Amino acid sequence: MTADQIKKGDNAQIEVLVPSELTLHLMEMGFLPGKKIKMLQQAPLEGPMAFKLENSVIALRKSEAQLIRVLLDH
Amino acid sequence: MSEVSTPIKTSSFSVALIGNPNVGKTTIFNRLTGLRQKVGNYPGVTVDKRFGQVQINKESVTLIDLPGAYSIYPNSEDEIIVHRVLNGLDEENQPDFVLAVVDMSSMERGLFLVTQVMDLELPMAVILNMEDTAEEQGIVIKTHQLYKSLGIPIIQSNARSNKGIKSIEGLIGQKLFETPKPFLNTEGLLPASLADTICKEFNLKNSYQAFQLIRFQENETILRKYQKDFINEKVAAANFDIKEAQLKETNLRYEGIQEILAKCTEKNDVKTKILAHKLDRVFLHKIGGYFIFLGILLLIFQAIFAWSTLPMDLIDGFFASLSSGVSNILPAGVLTDLIVEGIIPGIGGVLIFIPQIALLFGFLAILEDTGYMSRVVFLMDRLMRPFGLNGKSMVPLISSVACAIPGIMAARNIGNWKDRITTIMVAPLMSCSARLPVYVILIGLAVPDQYVGPFNLQAVALLGMYLLGVIAVLLTSILLKLILKSKEKSYLMLEMPLYRLPRWKDVIITMYSKSKTFVVAAGKIILAISVILWVLASYGPPSKMEAAVSSIEVPEANASPEDMDSYNSDLSSAKLENSYIGIAGKFIEPAIRPLGYDWKIGIALITSFAAREVFVSTIATLYSVGGDAEDEMTIKEKLNQEIDPDTGEKVFNVATAFSLIVFYAFAMQCMSTLAVVYRETKGWKWPVIQTVYMTTLAYVSAWAVYQLLS
Numbered sequence: 001m002t003a004d005q006i007k008k009g010d011n012a013q014i015e016v017l018v019p020s021e022l023t024l025h026l027m028e029m030g031f032l033p034g035k036k037i038k039m040l041q042q043a044p045l046e047g048p049m050a051f052k053l054e055n056s057v058i059a060l061r062k063s064e065a066q067l068i069r070v071l072l073d074h
Numbered sequence: 075m076s077e078v079s080t081p082i083k084t085s086s087f088s089v090a091l092i093g094n095p096n097v098g099k100t101t102i103f104n105r106l107t108g109l110r111q112k113v114g115n116y117p118g119v120t121v122d123k124r125f126g127q128v129q130i131n132k133e134s135v136t137l138i139d140l141p142g143a144y145s146i147y148p149n150s151e152d153e154i155i156v157h158r159v160l161n162g163l164d165e166e167n168q169p170d171f172v173l174a175v176v177d178m179s180s181m182e183r184g185l186f187l188v189t190q191v192m193d194l195e196l197p198m199a200v201i202l203n204m205e206d207t208a209e210e211q212g213i214v215i216k217t218h219q220l221y222k223s224l225g226i227p228i229i230q231s232n233a234r235s236n237k238g239i240k241s242i243e244g245l246i247g248q249k250l251f252e253t254p255k256p257f258l259n260t261e262g263l264l265p266a267s268l269a270d271t272i273c274k275e276f277n278l279k280n281s282y283q284a285f286q287l288i289r290f291q292e293n294e295t296i297l298r299k300y301q302k303d304f305i306n307e308k309v310a311a312a313n314f315d316i317k318e319a320q321l322k323e324t325n326l327r328y329e330g331i332q333e334i335l336a337k338c339t340e341k342n343d344v345k346t347k348i349l350a351h352k353l354d355r356v357f358l359h360k361i362g363g364y365f366i367f368l369g370i371l372l373l374i375f376q377a378i379f380a381w382s383t384l385p386m387d388l389i390d391g392f393f394a395s396l397s398s399g400v401s402n403i404l405p406a407g408v409l410t411d412l413i414v415e416g417i418i419p420g421i422g423g424v425l426i427f428i429p430q431i432a433l434l435f436g437f438l439a440i441l442e443d444t445g446y447m448s449r450v451v452f453l454m455d456r457l458m459r460p461f462g463l464n465g466k467s468m469v470p471l472i473s474s475v476a477c478a479i480p481g482i483m484a485a486r487n488i489g490n491w492k493d494r495i496t497t498i499m500v501a502p503l504m505s506c507s508a509r510l511p512v513y514v515i516l517i518g519l520a521v522p523d524q525y526v527g528p529f530n531l532q533a534v535a536l537l538g539m540y541l542l543g544v545i546a547v548l549l550t551s552i553l554l555k556l557i558l559k560s561k562e563k564s565y566l567m568l569e570m571p572l573y574r575l576p577r578w579k580d581v582i583i584t585m586y587s588k589s590k591t592f593v594v595a596a597g598k599i600i601l602a603i604s605v606i607l608w609v610l611a612s613y614g615p616p617s618k619m620e621a622a623v624s625s626i627e628v629p630e631a632n633a634s635p636e637d638m639d640s641y642n643s644d645l646s647s648a649k650l651e652n653s654y655i656g657i658a659g660k661f662i663e664p665a666i667r668p669l670g671y672d673w674k675i676g677i678a679l680i681t682s683f684a685a686r687e688v689f690v691s692t693i694a695t696l697y698s699v700g701g702d703a704e705d706e707m708t709i710k711e712k713l714n715q716e717i718d719p720d721t722g723e724k725v726f727n728v729a730t731a732f733s734l735i736v737f738y739a740f741a742m743q744c745m746s747t748l749a750v751v752y753r754e755t756k757g758w759k760w761p762v763i764q765t766v767y768m769t770t771l772a773y774v775s776a777w778a779v780y781q782l783l784s
Contacts, residue, residue: 022565027324028144029567030183040351041358047456048465048566050358055179055211057350057570059452064565 001072004049004065006039012070013037020067029058031068088136089246092156092191093175094184095142096571098203101233102175102242103139104580111587123155123167124587131247138169144183146190147320148290150489160194161286162278163296171251172198173242178208178215178230181339185331189257192224193282197251199227201242206232207572212342220338225254234577256282258326263319264288268312275304285323289316350445350572357449367453370446371472374437382429389429393422411612412605420604423685424597427479427746430507431592432585434473434480439584441469443576448568455566461548462555464488464564467497471547474504475540478747479592482754492560498754499764500550502747503740505543508686512738513539515690519713520731542739546771592750607655607684614653622652650692655680669737669773670730670780682743689738729783733776741772 006012014035017023030053031037038052048059093099104111107126124139140159141152148154158164160172172191176184181202188200202215221228227250231238245251268288269281278284291297291305309316357363397418404410441447447469455465463471466488474481481501488494513536521535613619626644629637650656659677666676678692693713716725742748742765751761 021563022567024147024320024324025144025149025565025567027328028147028149028183028186029569030180032328041354041452043358043452043456044360045456048452048568050354050452050570052351054182055207055213056183057354059448059566059568059570061455061566064567 001070002066003037003039003051003060003068003070004062006037006049006070006072008039008042011036011038011073013073015069015071018067018069022064022067026064026067030054030056031058036073037068037070086133086135087170087249088138089171089173090138090140090159090169091173091175092140092160092187093142093203094144094177094180094187096569097142097175097177097180097184098233099142099175100139101577101580102201102203102231102239103137104583105233105236105239106243106246107137109583109586111583130243133247135246138167143187145187146194146286148293152489154293157286157290158294158296160191160196161283163287163294170197171246171249172196173201173246173251174198175201175203177204178202179204179211179213181213181215181335182328182331185335186327188224188226189327189331192226192254192257193280194286195253195256195280195282197253199229199245199251200224201238202228202230203233203238205230205237206235214340214342216338216340220334223334223338224257226252234574256280257330258282258323263323265312265314268308268314271308272305276301285316285319288314289320348572350570353573354449354570357446358452363449363453367450370441374434377433377437382433385429386426389422389426393418393425396422412608415612416605416608417601420601420608421597423604424593424601424746427477427592428589430477431480432589434476435484435588436581436585438469438473438480438484439581440576443574443580445571445573448570451566451568452570461551462493462496462558463500463551464490464493465566465568467493470497470501471504474501474506477506477508478502478504478744479750480588482747482750483588483592485754490560490564492558493564495558495755495760496551496554498751498760499554499767500547502742502744502764502768503543503546503550505540505739506686506744508744509539509738511687512689513735515693515713516731516735516738519726520728520735539735539739542736546740550767550771598749604684607681610654610658611650611656611681612653614649614657618652618657619649622648650677668780669776670727670733670784672725675725675730675734679737679741679743682738684745686738686743727784729780732783733780736779737772737776739772740768740775742768 002018003012003014014031014033014037016033017026017031035053039049040052040057041050042048046062048061049065050057050059051065091099091103103124103126107128110128111124111126126137126139128135128137138159140156143153143156145153146157146160148157155164159167159169162168174184174188174191176188188198191198202217208215215230217228217230227245229238229241229245231242233239264281264285266281269284272278272284272287273281276284276287278287287294288305288309291302294302357366359366397414400418401410401414404413438447441450450468451465453465454468458464458467467485469487470481470485472481473484478501481504482498485494485497485501488497517532517535517539521532524531526534623645626641626648629641633641656673656677658680660673662676662680663671663673666679671679674693678689681692682689713726714724717723748761748765751764752758755761
């Protein structure tokens, strides 16, 4: 699954980034394979999503979150 | 236009501050420089160059605050600057030393940028900032170990509480910067022969610089075409895939950093409930979050309107009395007239915007500093998308309700070119405070002062004008979305920093530097146009002018003050009528007839180009109201009585008044806005397009309104 499908409050681990023009940018922001992320908030009408990544919170649109493949924590 | 040209390097050395956004880089810069800051330009971009000169150890040091960046690979205009300056492509701004600021609680990401700079082999030092946050999260950095691993001096600080600032000063003063060994073996990334060729051709120091140049030459505007062709040719010959190499570099870099951090950091398990996440549950609430945002907006506008009235009146009054004072001192003559009627009011017209600009930017700085601004972007992004705007457009548009000038200046934070241009283009359509006096008079003429239920009709009409502005903004944005083509893909990747209390000193520095930028940059153009308009309004063809003046009966020597007043106002209205502007007003009369305007309104339209509120004083002069031009009641009464000599009907009937209201809602009649758009887009293309578009929109809408109502 990809990060846009994570439910609010759920944790996941980044598996791999889907190759795209934004891959490098996502990596620079710290979205790296193996990192844990947590979905904190989502704006209404499928708006941006806020993810906790290490010690920071980063907002992505759904289209950017789709570029991050994740494994959900159980 | 360069407002403050970059000073010739008089200082003994320069230090550039770099770092990720939100790491406290600007706080450190403010602590070190205080108010000794200047704003200048980098060639070819709209990013402001912030620098300041300080004396440390009897040496003058130029500190340059580079924009926040996550890597030296540019993703936005801000990052292009960092890339250029560090690669030495911008020779004039090349720093001698680099001071990198890293957030201690986000070491991995911070070191990403630091190690890139290391590979450029620049003498540097690192500041580990935000000790407090790291401490709360149980992060301990073994500084000495880190120093040994990286080979560059390291200082811990907490700039918000002033901790470590003295050490930073000491480090700069004693030039304790060190040139590290490259962090990555970049030679493995790029074929050696290719690196050599590029380095020789462009006089670069090492293969990492060559690597960077190959990667970004395409968008590098300061390279010439033959230089780009040279690079492309060599890259093709070497069969080198730069994008793949860059991905490889990024992976290797992170691996190296993680290895070092494993040795140099300890994470104590502290069970911290992070306050920011709790606050976000309130501020980002699906419904409540929007109400809070609305509430904050109302509060800000209330404050701006309430607090700026007094200083604006004072500035207005000061320049009015300065004018009359100077005219009493200087001998009467053309030069005195120019100073008293052209230059002084022109300067006043610039300075009067300062209270609103300073206050608005003060509030924006507080919102930014507390971390709330990124939450606004989060909340609004989805709602703005259908209109081709983005979450970051919200602040400029809201600011434009006070005044489009700070609004357009605030559009700088938008990284995406298309979104930014769209925001700048539509911002002046929001109903700004300068339209208010015009609306008040015209609505007073056109709408009866009656109540329907609890609602006053005039108030409803005024609210309608604000709504009309918003509708124009949204429709124009959709239009631009269809027209503007952009290669850049729109995306949102926004760090939402922790909530913090604002630092008042930094807020004040922002207010001061934004006001200064406005006065220096837009001021020149506004002043020039005011003087030109004054000349055109004061002079006309001599023969016509004399005939007009002599046709007015001069009152006798012992005439009553009332007679003198009426003579004076008759005289000035006759002069205006026969001035070049008056002639222009008559010239455009056929064009504005279909809108329901006569040549007198035509004159007001032309003089309003300086600023919309000039409408009131021009109309006052034209209809010879005399006395206090600011007295809206007298003007309104006078206008109500004005009869068209040809038709015998009221000039300001309902159709004409509404047509004028709509014209003023849409027309580009603010040279300050034009000057700022020119400055922000670095050229006349966008201001010209904007003026043509808005004027056409105004003309067509006003025509439609007049034809419907008459």
